[in-house]
Amino acid sequence: MEHVVIAGGGPTGLWLAAELRLAGTPVTVLEAREERDPHSKALTLHPRTLEILAFRGVAEPFLAEGRRIPSGHFGGLDERMDFGALDTPYPFTLALPQARTEELLEAHAVASGAELRRGHRVTGLVQDEDGVTVEAAGPEGPYTLRAAYLVGCDGTRSTVREAAGIAFPGTDATTWGWLGDVVLDAPPEGAVYAASGPAGGVMVVPMPGGVHRIVGGDPDSNGADHPGELTLDALRAKVTRIAGTDFGMRDPSWLSRFGNATRQADAYRKGRVLLAGDAAHMHYPAGGVGLNVGFQDATNLGWKLARAAAGTAPGGLLDSYHGERHPVGADLLLSTRAQTALMNAHAAEGQDLRTLLSQLIATVPEFSRSLAERLSGLAVTYAPPAPLHPLTGDRAPDLRLTDGTTLFALLRSGRHVLLHFTGTQTPPPTPHLVTHTVSEPDPRPAWSTVRAALVRPDGHVAWASEQREAEALRAEAHAAVSATHR
Incomplete structure (x- = not known):
């Protein structure tokens, strides 16, 4: 079994390490920080x-500690989408601070057998x-490591990508x-609490x-130049101007x-080097989706990379x-840019647009649900290269099987x-x-x-077949299963 090195011990790198270890792949994670960052850029774990x-x-550990919020916002609109x-x-x-999310993921990755080296960074x-x-x-x-593959999960300033x-x-x-x-x-x-105008x-x-x-934006923050360090007095003035109080x-x-710098790697793979999470995409943190999309990158990559490292991946x-x-x-x-535009729609025309979209969320259930599915990650589908059964590439829900088993329980082995x-x-056959x-099938x-x-x-x-x-x-089933391994 070939060794994989992961640069970056944030949520994406830690989850990828655990996914690789689930398949038995040896993994070393190099994390530049000697201690976990106490500041939580992300606060939200989405349904997917x-x-x-x-x-x-x-x-369960995440659910036990996090606070459940049954709705979500799109672009800070006044009306919230019902996730129910x-x-x-x-x-x-x-709602769970990223620092705690990382702590739980680190415990899971290390228990799975991943080696985490803090204070170590990739230089080339x-x-x-x-x-x-x-x-x-x-x-x-300095030292060197030999690996079958290197994955850059080292953030928007990724050394691996460069x-x-x-x-x-x-x-x-x-x-x-x-x-x-x-x-x-x-x-x-x-x-x-939310207020806008x-x-x-x-x-x-x-x-x-x-x-x-407290998080927000205002017309004074527009412009290409970084507006300088934020002070408590400046934050107090901004919040008071928007909400009418500084909440003490x-x-x-x-x-x-x-x-709102927005970038995407033009390739997620180059030879034996791959990218995931913020190393692959950079965007305004609208909707709290960044950590979640990186997490889903790692889930898509983990089993594929494990097969490649084991020499069993099909072409x-x-x-x-x-x-x-x-x-x-x-x-x-696309979504974060659209939300950024809404969040910064301070002029009268922009306020009218916000009002209109809020009304649609409140009165058109299909519109609200579509936005919620996009934001939550549940709408992601992978289009097959040829016309196949309509379910092919879709996310499978947690099917409740007639013998009392659930699909999610069956997926635990990876x-x-x-x-x-x-x-x-x-x-x-494998x-x-x-x-x-x-x-019987699911209803x-x-x-x-x-x-x-x-x-x-x-x-x-x-x-899938009917x-x-x-x-x-x-x-058909034999052919489908045979295509998953070389």
């Missing part, structure tokens, strides 16, 4: 991320046909948001330890600004990582799952497969006529 944690059997309408066991976002690389020589530096000086010669085209910042983690003597009521927009979210996160803010533990499998996730990244940038809804089954037979309309389906380790449908003839169905 919770589903992924669930079908690996590790969701979503087909998921987790119809909510989970040389790759050839057989592997990558990783140049690194640690507390005792050393591999992967372009990162896009646009520079034209506006700046601001945030403060502060104590409030007179905090607003409710899980989330010509003076700007602000959201207030409670965090653990008696701290509140004091004792800041973190004050920061962030811009083109590892290349499909770019083919599937690059369009998702492009859609992410293997493909072959479902038979006919009461009979074909012996699995040990890298879970085969499960029930007598969801899209699944009600399905006779058999193959679900990938990342929870997306690889193959074939009624038993021998033909058996042959």
Whole structure:
């Protein structure tokens, strides 16, 4: 089994390490920080991320500590999307500071057998046909590691991306948001407070330890030049101007600004070097999607890279990582740019646009649900290269099988799952497969006529069939499973 090195021990790198270890791949994670960053850039885990944690059997610690918010916002609009309408066991976002999310993911990765080296960073690389020589530096000086593959999960300023010669085209910042983690003597009521108008927009979210996160933007923050360091007095003035009060803010533990620079790597793979998370896409943190999309990058890549490292990947499998996730990244940038425009629509015309879209969210359930599915990650689908069953490439919901089992429980091993809804089954042609037979299909309309389906380790449908003839169905299933391994 070939060794994989991951640059970056944030959520994306840690989850990727655990996914690789699930398949038995040796992994070393190099993290430049000697200590975990106490400041949490992200606060939100979305429904699809919770589903992924669930079908690996590790969701409970996150659910036990996080605060469930049954709605979400798009571009800071006044009307919020109802996540209760979503087909998921987790119809909510989970508010949990990134620092704690990383702590839980680190424990999971290390327990899985990943080696985490803090205070170590990648400084360069040389790759050839057989592997990558990783140049690194640690507390005792420079050294090298030999790996089959190197994955850059090292953020928007990725050393791996630059050393591999992967372009990162896009646009520079034209506006700046601001945030403060502060104590409030007179905090607003409710899980989330939001106010917006010509003076700007602000959201207030409670965090653990008696701290509140205040985040927003205003017309004074527009412009290409960084507006300087944020002070408590400046934050107080901005919030008072927008909300009419400063909520008694004091004792800041973190004050920061962030811009809307938007970029995407033009290749997620170059030879034996791959990118995931912020190393692959950079954007304004609208909707709290960044951590979640990186997490989903890692889930898509993990099983494919493990197969490649083991020498069992069929032709083109590892290349499909770019083919599937690059369009998702492009859609992410489209969504965050649109939300940034709404958040900065301070003029009268922009306020009217915000009002109109808010009314649509409140009165057109299909519109609200569509936005919620996009934001939550549940709408992601991977279009097959040829016309196949309509479910192919879709995210599989947590099917409640007639014997009481659920699909998510069957996915815990990180293997493909072959479902038979006919009461009979074909012996699995590979040990890298879970085969499960029930007598009836799931009642969801899209699944009600399905006779058999193959679900990938990342929870997306690889193959489905409504074939009624038993021998033909058996042959189709055998072909579909045989295509997953060399």
